[in-house]
Amino acid sequence: GRVPVGEVTVELEQEVDGEWRATRREPVHTPSGIAYFPNLGLVADPIGASDQHYRVRVRWSMGSPLYEGGYPSGQAGALFTIEAWNQYHRPQSKPTAQNVFLLPGPTYPFPPEVWVLRGRVIDGAGEPVADALVEQGAQERVLSDARGEFALPLRWVSEGPLAIDFRDHLGRTAIHNISVPDDLGAGHEIIVA
Incomplete structure (x- = not known):
């Protein structure tokens, strides 16, 4: 995709004695928005050296990251293993590249021509549910x-009825039916159960 609006930070952590610890390594960023960490696993003598386990965490000022192959709360980052090596x-x-999808948050500055459904996800006790995946078909999430x-955002829909799906990391779900554009002005409260 394109370079995102807002500030993106990419942090590398290494698993040491079963705990994730921040490293001092800074990523290299390409003009197209790819971040990578060169020379991970490079050691003087790789014979008998253990594989190294890493986690990349992404933070975005305008929304949330969704890590490829994992639900955000369950994984908390892009995980990968690097073999020790030298020249x-x-x-x-x-290692293969992993996509991290930056999904817009409630404060994202959508253009005025884009329809946007706004609301809040809560559980049965009325408590807010963070990191609930909100989807409109396979087009928007x-x-x-x-x-x-x-x-x-509802960029690809036409006027009329529409179903919105909700799912959290505990597997609780909800389906909310709306009518576009009539139901876009009010905040919607969605209960996942």
């Missing part, structure tokens, strides 16, 4: 923030 002993396999609030 004489190359790793047997190369966002995550709720810490207050349970969301703003779902």
Whole structure:
């Protein structure tokens, strides 16, 4: 995609003795928005050295990251393993790139011509549900923030009835039916059960 609006930070953590610890490594950023960490696993003598486990965490000032292959709350980052190597002993396999989808949050500045459904996801006790996945078909998806609030853009829909799906990391779900554009002005409260 394109370089996102707002500030994006990418942090690398390494698993040491079963705990994730921040590293001092800074990512290299390409003009197209790719972040990578060169020379991970490079050691003087890789023979007998253990694989290294890493986690990349992304933060975005305008929304939330959704990590490929995992639900945001369950994984908390893009996980990968790097083999120890040097110029004489190359790793047997190369790590593959992982997509991190930056999903707009409730404060994202959508253009005025974009229809946006705004609301809040709560549980049966009325507590906000953070990181609930809010989807309109396979076209649009966002995550709720810490207050349970969301703003779902509806760029590809036409006027009329529409079903919005909700799912949280505990597997609780809801389907909310709306009519576009009539139901876009009010905040919607969605209960996942």
